[in-house]
Amino acid sequence: MNNTRHDWTKEEILNIYNKPLMELLYEAATVHRKHHDPNTVQVSTLLSIKTGGCSEDCGYCPQAARYHTDIEKNDLMSVSHVKAQALRAKESGSSRVCMGAAWRNVKDGPEFDQVLEMVRTINKLDMEVCCTLGMLTENQAKRLAEAGLYAYNHNLDTSEDYYKDVISTRAFEDRLETIDNVRKSNVTVCSGGIIGMGEKLEDRAGMLVALSSLNPQPESVPINTLVAVEGTPMEDIEPVAIWDMVRMVATTRIVMPETQVRLSAGRTQMSREGQALCFFAGANSIFAGDKLLTTPNPDVNEDMEMFALLGLNSQKPFEKHDQPETVEASDSALQGLGEKPKWTRPGHTIERNEAAKAKSKIVQ
Numbered sequence: 461m462n463n464t465r466h467d468w469t470k471e472e473i474l475n476i477y478n479k480p481l482m483e484l485l486y487e488a489a490t491v492h493r494k495h496h497d498p499n500t501v502q503v504s505t506l507l508s509i510k511t512g513g514c515s516e517d518c519g520y521c522p523q524a525a526r527y528h529t530d531i532e533k534n535d536l537m538s539v540s541h542v543k544a545q546a547l548r549a550k551e552s553g554s555s556r557v558c559m560g561a562a563w564r565n566v567k568d569g570p571e572f573d574q575v576l577e578m579v580r581t582i583n584k585l586d587m588e589v590c591c592t593l594g595m596l597t598e599n600q601a602k603r604l605a606e607a608g609l610y611a612y613n614h615n616l617d618t619s620e621d622y623y624k625d626v627i628s629t630r631a632f633e634d635r636l637e638t639i640d641n642v643r644k645s646n647v648t649v650c651s652g653g654i655i656g657m658g659e660k661l662e663d664r665a666g667m668l669v670a671l672s673s674l675n676p677q678p679e680s681v682p683i684n685t686l687v688a689v690e691g692t693p694m695e696d697i698e699p700v701a702i703w704d705m706v707r708m709v710a711t712t713r714i715v716m717p718e719t720q721v722r723l724s725a726g727r728t729q730m731s732r733e734g735q736a737l738c739f740f741a742g743a744n745s746i747f748a749g750d751k752l753l754t755t756p757n758p759d760v761n762e763d764m765e766m767f768a769l770l771g772l773n774s775q776k777p778f779e780k781h782d783q784p785e786t787v788e789a790s791d792s793a794l795q796g797l798g799e800k801p802k803w804t805r806p807g808h809t810i811e812r813n814e815a816a817k818a819k820s821k822i823v824q
């Protein structure tokens with residue numbers, strides 16, 4: 461029985477967030493274990509396929525053309541370059557590649573066709589493919605789905621109230637519309653946000669109200685901490701305390717029990733102990749590789765060491781949330797499994813994992 465709630469109020473979420481830490485951790489870890497294998501973490505590699513020169517004014521973003529930041533701008537990457545990077549990511553233990561483009565929205569035409577080809581190419585490598593390309597129409601979402609896209613990342617970033625203080629060139633409502641368009645295809649939704657942009661605790665709770673009220677809830681929720689980049693309006697904001705991140709992760713886990721909570725931007729500022737607390741509190745995915753889109757991320761070897769130290773395994777591709785046409789097969793294999801934890805589900809997904817045999821160095 462699925463008893464996921466979609467009616468969390470801001471007050472309820474604030475009460476969870478502000479619980480005594482040990483109680484919050486215990487509660488979040490309990491929910492986590494009920495729905496996930498606590499020792500498995502999904503690993504994605506980000507690839508910036510089109511960098512900088514973006515028309516938007518997102519106050520946190522080094523890729524907005526209007527800010528003077530020290531990033532290397534690049535036009536759309538070639539399909540062969542993307543393939544080579546995806547193979548590297550697979551070799552180093554990633555099960556998913558997430559391609560990001562500094563676009564306001566997707567425009568039909570040769571560049572979109574090239575992105576579709578990138579999706580097909582990575583899909584053939586038996587890796588999950590994710591894109592984050594800005595706003596999307598329903599038709600574009602369906603074309604990406606046909607090409608084999610597994611997930612689309614489109615963050616709400618913050619609460620509806622605070623959104624206007626962060627971005628003026630589009631509205632919170634536009635973000636919801638794109639997520640809705642993605643939902644009309646069989647692509648899974650990855651949507652989260654950023655803490656540490658000067659928002660109030662009410663805004664963090666407000667963002668979680670918006671995300672948890674989506675039905676279905678996003679399959680993946682990235683929690684980023686602001687990477688304050690010189691030249692952006694947020695360059696002088698001090699980093700958030702690790703306790704805020706741990707509380708945010710734990711609260712996200714409690715209100716969205718099934719989702720993969722992703723420790724995203726900001727890991728370079730976190731100690732291993734801090735990250736371990738986040739994993740305990742329910743984080744079960746990360747971005748790996750020494751670069752996010754334009755800013756630094758911990759080195760893959762450092763993450764491998766951390767996984768070994770904590771006894772964490774990296775998730776195989778397609779282990780969760782299989783796409784609709786294959787879900788049916790695994791659901792029929794599930795008959796009579798009763799209360800077994802979801803992560804032991806047999807069926808199509810496991811067979812596909814076997815076939816995929818992603819060589820994960822991190823698993824060792």
Ligand code: SAM
Pocket residue numbers: 520521522523560561562563564592593594595613614615617653654684685686687688689725753
């Ligand atoms: N242009 C597309 C869009 O805005 O949806 C996709 C790329 S955009 C860089 C993806 C996400 O990266 C943003 O929604 C934001 O949450 C995150 N992000 C960007 N800059 C960041 C920063 N300096 N610190 C933390 N997260 C950041």
Ligand code: DTB
Pocket residue numbers: 506522558560592613615652653682683684687724725751752753754755756
């Ligand atoms: C997400 O929530 N975080 C990632 C991914 N989705 C695309 C991006 C983080 C970007 C951090 C700033 C940069 O490297 O440019």
Ligand code: SF4
Pocket residue numbers: 514515516517518521522523524561562563564594
């Ligand atoms: Fe452009 Fe996306 Fe950066 Fe906003 S977050 S400026 S839309 S690349």
